[in-house]
Amino acid sequence: MSDSVSGSAGTLIEAPKSRGPVIAAVVVVLALVVGAIVFALTRGDDEGGASSGPVVKIGVVGASDPYWETFKDAAADEGITVDIIDFADYAQPNPALSEGELDLNQFQHIIYLADYNVKNKDDLVALGSTAIYPMGLYSSKVDSVEEIKDGDTVVVPDDESNQARALLILQSQGLIELEDGGSIYSTVADVDTGASKVKVKALKADLTPTSLPDVAAAFVNNDFVAKAGLKFSDAIAQDDPTDPSALPYVNIFAARAEDKDNETYLKLIEIYQDTKAVQDGVMEVSGDTASLVKIPAADLADSLAETEDATRAAGGPEKD
Structure with missing residues (x-):
């Protein structure tokens, strides 16, 4: 059969070409796009489900300590993604927490937090304990x-x-x-x-x-x-971290006051305290000098309040 037909004006009109290959190509492209979208939406499940759960930013001084990776993995197993933010010195994590750049921080003891709160008229809270380290x-x-x-x-x-x-x-x-x-x-x-x-x-x-x-x-x-x-x-x-008088030197997870009952944050503290690999890592990094502690939140709050009162009584200057 001829590839052309005669028109009414006597001109030759080219017969339309088959659209089969074009349609097939479009189908292939659409399939690839859909596949990419499905992969992007489900890849989190292949990596422990972290993408569908909450993301918590924690500020620390010493993010290179190996136990933080262990902690992140343990949190991911519970559906929580932890983002560890490293700071060069102690002056930075509390302002960052107060301003909402962090959800939690973990670098300080109760006395340090009390001093910060009094001087800056802030109300950060001690959410959970980690360890007492000797100086x-x-x-x-x-x-x-x-x-x-x-x-x-x-x-x-x-x-x-x-x-x-x-x-x-x-x-x-x-x-x-x-x-x-x-x-x-x-x-x-x-x-x-x-x-x-x-x-x-x-x-x-x-x-x-x-x-x-x-x-x-x-x-x-x-x-x-x-x-x-x-x-x-x-x-x-x-000094001796096991001395009962060392309680104000217990290191803590700190949070904003409005987050003191946040279930996700409390779960992270539980993971930190109860995961043996994390606790073993803390001891290893401390050269086995740390005294690991699990102090009730109410006791931490009392100690922080008492230390803040003592700081004010001692004349600690407050910033305007």
Whole structure:
């Protein structure tokens, strides 16, 4: 048969070509698009269902600690996606939480949070406990406290809660004398220089390890020990995290006040406390020095309130 037919005007009109291949191509494209959409919607189920559940942002100082990945996996098994946000120092996670950039943070103890709340007229709450860590004094020059000489310099953290803790340890070791015997609110200004054996200098907590070559000794917070290439066993002095008086130094998950009953957040704390692989990871990172604790939320709230009251009574300045 001819591929053309005669028109009424005597011209040749080309017969329409088959549309079969075009239709087939369109069908294939549509199938690919639908398949891609289905894959995108269901891939979360293949990865533990995380995409369909809540996403919780948690601010920490030390996101490289391996147990955070273990924690994220355990949370994903419960349908919760955890996004760990790392901060360089302690001054950042509380403002970020207060401003809604985070849902929770986990880096501080009760005294630090109380000091922050009072100074900033904030009302962040302690939602759950993690562990109490000892504060250690380290040195690259001496092997014991007894080897520290008169007039040597010792470095302490400059944030007030950890500074007071370090000063109390120095006093217990006979290196300084604090006016009025010292308290959890003591500062470098309270050191009785005439009665003290050493000079005391305050630096940001993340910088104290770098001062070791230049001073007799320095306090290094638990978060920075391994990162500084130190071993927990190298501490020449430290406090006792199992002492009952150490409760205000328990590390916590903090949240905004309106989230104190948030079921998802409380579930995450339960996962953190009850997952053995997470707890084992915390102990490993701490060099087995941490004291793991599960303190009732009501007790944490009471301790925070009492510490805030004591901070106000001690004259802690509040920001406008």
